[in-house]
Amino acid sequence: MARDSYMNVQVGVDYYPEHWDESLWEPDVKLMKESGVRVVRVAEFAWSRLEPSEGDFQFGWLDRAIGLFHKYGLLVVIGTPTATPPRWLTHDYPDVLPVFADGRIFHEGVRGHRCYNSASLRKYGNRMIDRLARHYSSHPAVIGWQTDNEFGMLDCHCDSCNNAFRTWVKGKYGSLENVNEAWGTVVWSGEYSVWEQLTVPYGGSPHQNPSLLLDFQRFQWEAVADFQKAQIDILRTVCPEHFITHNFHSYPQRLNLYPVGEELDVAAFDYYPNTSPAKQSTTPYSGALSLDLTRGIKRQNFWIMEQLSGSPVCWMPMWRTPYPGFIRAYAWQAIARGADTVVHFRWRSAAAGAEQFWHGLIDHSNVPGRRFAEFTQFAGEVNQLSDLLKGTVLKNEAAILNSHEQLVALDIQPQVENMDYYENIKQYHRVLTKLGIGCDVINWREALDGYKVVIAPSLYLMDEEAAAGFEAFAAEGGTLILTNRSGVKHMNNVAVMQQLPGLLSHAAGVRVDEYDPIGTEPHSIVDEEGTAYACSQWNDLLTPVTAEPIAWYGDDFYAGIPAVTVNRFGKGQVYYFGTHAEESYWSGLLEGVAEKEGLLRFAGLPEGVQASVRSGESGSFLFLLNLSRQPQAVPLSRRYSSVLDGGERSGELALAPYGVEILKL
Template identity: 65%
Template sequence: MNYKQAEQVQIGVVYYPEQWDRSMWEDDIRRMSETGVKVVRMAEFAWSRMEPTPGVYEWAWLDEAVELCGRYGLQVVLCTPTATPPRWLTEQHPDILPIRPDGSTYHAGVRGHRCYSSASIRSHGQRITEALARRYAGHPAVIGWQTDNEFGMNDCHCDACSEAFRQWTRANYGSLEAVNREWGTVVWSGEYNEWEQIAAPYGGSRFQNPSYLLDFARFQWDSIVVFQREQVEILRRECPDHFITHNFHTYPQRMDQYRVAEDLDLASFDYYPNTAPDKQSTGPYSGALSLDLTRGIKRRNFWIMEQLSGPPGAWFATWRAPYPGFIRAFVWQAIAKGADTVVHFRWRSAAIGAEQFWHGLIDPSNVPGRRFAEFERLCAEVNRLSDHLQGTEPKHEVALLFSHEQLEALRIQHQAEGMSYYENIKDYHRALTKLGIGCDVIEWTQPLDGYRVVIAPGFFLMNEQVAATLERFAAGGGTVLVTMRAGVKEMNNQHVQMLLPGRLAELTGIRVEEYDAIGHDAHTIRDAEGRSYSCLQWCDILRLEGAEAIACYEGDFYDGTPAVTVNAYGEGRAYYVATHPDEAYLRDLLLRVAGEQEVRVYPDLPEGVQLAERTGDNGTYLFVMNLCREPREVHLNGAYASVLDGEPHEAVVPLEPYGVEILKHASDEAGSAVAQ
């Protein structure tokens, strides 16, 4: 794999030549080149044009489009088209179409109408992938591949899925005795005495056996892995010099992206920051988490395979138009967070089909407007700075641990009104971002070497290996922050039979004697300095067993009991947050933690301003981004120079609405900033 091609800092576009008259293609591609576009993604939905009838391939149109890109100096990423099997294929092989939990069929007409367990889609998918790969393996313009499009769990309940789930269960457990034990099927007389009785959870109710439901989710994750791997193996064999990626989408994503990404060279994400004015106080922070999550999938830089180019709208009401500067600012946010290539969706707004009002860079009028002018400026900036930024990446001392198994287990058994695993992670991440603390969001079982602080929210499921990893990290001098509902379940989704937080009790130095699911009923906690804060969702009622209380509940029958604790563990410490505090408390707590570990903070960033750094052989670049509609000022300590215009900044960086500055420290060292 030629990874150097994948890590260039550049701008691309999505183009659908099959949806436009051939007479438009060369003008479009010439304009892309003149605008500064470097990469074009094509063909993810074009199976019916590649193979209009069974076994009959028509490549002339795609040959011409790829050749035009090469002629004008554009690189091409092609896609395997298996997200949209053609009608002739689904008519011949109806087993391709997923069956919903209620027994209805997910028919063709939208997209994603393929069951990952279907032998027909897998065999035909391998065939079209092989034909594509062989056709374009040697084309100099083609540099990489995207598998399928936006994988997700389709919760298919067809006979093939039931049979595959049965085989998966047998391979994992070996005997029905083990299945009955690990799923706890004695409840409600659910015990199995024949393998044939194991099937998909018909009806789709999340009130069925939680151990069984979590395993059905794991089975679906593995089914997607196998489905993709069959394509990846072909691409590796036929195109060894090309990179392979997949465009993940929509967080929180139930599908385990870490498993799916194991076979990929890099991760990609489809990024559509919300344009609504009433989302500017939350949207940029949600976006920051999405970008950090994507970087954490492979723990390296990534691509944005679809980036907002205009207001989305199709099967929902059209969003607000992007405010001037919005498109540019959010591309720089993505790059600051580790995106090397940002591909815009789409070059042209569709004139046909279901996505006609999911706006691209050029509307069907073919008259470039304000959005296109902003895009043109952006391309020039990125191309000018590409050599500076190539080889740089974010480097952080704080890790936030994420788990699809926790997400799914807490979806299956909702714990309290208003309590959401992902939304709670967003709150911690937003507090970090507002303090300018860079953060890696990584899979919860990953090694923790190199970090000073690890935040472990919502560790509902727990195993000995992760508990030991956290203990070693703290013992070696790190700080671990654990939150409520930790250690409740074994990995088979059965309740532990010990006082909580179970396997994390020694690390945290506390025991949970009781709990109160307060939901939306706000409670109060007070810290040692007498400051009061609100909390929601849950209150673990703690007994100290070595830990020290740093905040206590006020009111209710557990008035005065610990709400937040810290425990010395080896050379480090472990915090336990027994409730979900408001943003003000999270800020103060994270300031304390960062101070103890000497993690740099920017405590007075204006609302809406985000900072991020990329570091490499060329030095460290500080991105200062105003992601809101009001002007802002950032005050610096140290001398910086703008790499956008060369101007020095020694005191104040003024930022217009959606303004961006990219700075390099005068001594080529990361300076400190204090924002006001």
């Protein structure tokens, strides 16, 4: 099976044969086939069944399950089971278990109880992966692997992590003198005199040296990437024809997704849009951001490895059941924004364990119902359009930059009440989505070639290389939008000793003379037409150098002082937002920028309706999705052909609640 099999547009399910009596397996697999399922994920939590005691490998049950999938023509992705080390391993080799800063142990019983730096976990986990890979490398049903499950930050403080962190710091800085200088440890007499004094940040207070705390995060990012790479190296060697993915989850993440995603063939995401009616005004847009962010991990199409199938519960009270059309619409939203394969979690609700009421497509009764019928409809539509959509991608001209370093640094030292790095990104992305403008969300260090408009929120940490890249983008004709709290610090989390926005001052053409952390206190800005808008969080008092003001503060002692500026820079322009303006101001400004830059835009979208375009050799396809409980009407500028039913669409397109339309452009 070719490694590019992950590019197929298809539908799947997550299935746990080890949870069910074997008499259920074949009826389940037969029904999967009949419902349109093409791919199944298995075994990511099954270590205790695959190796019930040290060295006793038992793959027979999985052989029989995968044999059934093959019999019915279904493809299989196997999860490496390192997220759930078995009890024999944690009992005999306790270094596997993470340790919290206060000395408490992250015990077995749930999942994720594994220290990425544990020598025992590396040894026995890699042995398991090698055995699995060799056993299934030539099986005709197996096409790929998922590493571990939902990597995240553990903040482990065990002896292994302590030693590994010290080694990491030595490798980065070389000498204690360099560490003391870079971290500014002279403050509060924190200087190190021998290496043994340098440890993970135990501390009884969270308010420790911010440079130490940021580097501890970076160390953990590299530990996760290294832990995964050891698995990938085995899989690449033994199964060169199989693809490799990982299922990221729950944004924002402190974990830096980009180095973890670098070694993968394709990124994946676990997508659980909120079913609550109270969240209907926000869920479509926060979900769109999550999908665009996942696509940006590798700047290519991705998988959904877990898609909502019913009410989730385990870590929180039970959500509302999905409204009719919800499951289908949000699964199509994932495809519209670049997912090639959508795998639903799970086939049937679990009868045992902590996730018994994290509902699957089929309830405990084992009687397929409304949700299953909706899933079957979706799977049938995808199978009908699979060949047409294969190879199609999104080609956006606008981007928002995302940085885990900025997020973590701002979390270490919160700047002001109500300022949240990711929530601000949500607003900018929501505005673009409502305007019908496609947007990529990419690593802030990525090349910006091909984009016309780039929003770069709160570049709090900055270096000369990054600043030069932003200047080059604007000089060559790009529109760059900067926001407050940019250029504040060097990359070692130490403040710059120059007027803000520091290294970005030349591009912005403005200087910050003073700032006012206003938090939630009501303030306003006034634009060139005299219209007032609310602003919050932070007010930079700006003095234009080469920039032109386009909005001014409307109140307080700095009424009349510039709040938003634009600077002509080479062939392009750089906006600087000294404050966090309300959504309507951003909407008007971005609408004007889009018109000036000629961005592809689908205008006139009602609330809750989203538009995306996928293009490829087979053509371009416009996805229109009503992700709300109200019927909506979308104006069409010309006559289109629907690829769902072949009919013609023109005038005003009526979309039922959670209605979906796909038009040939």
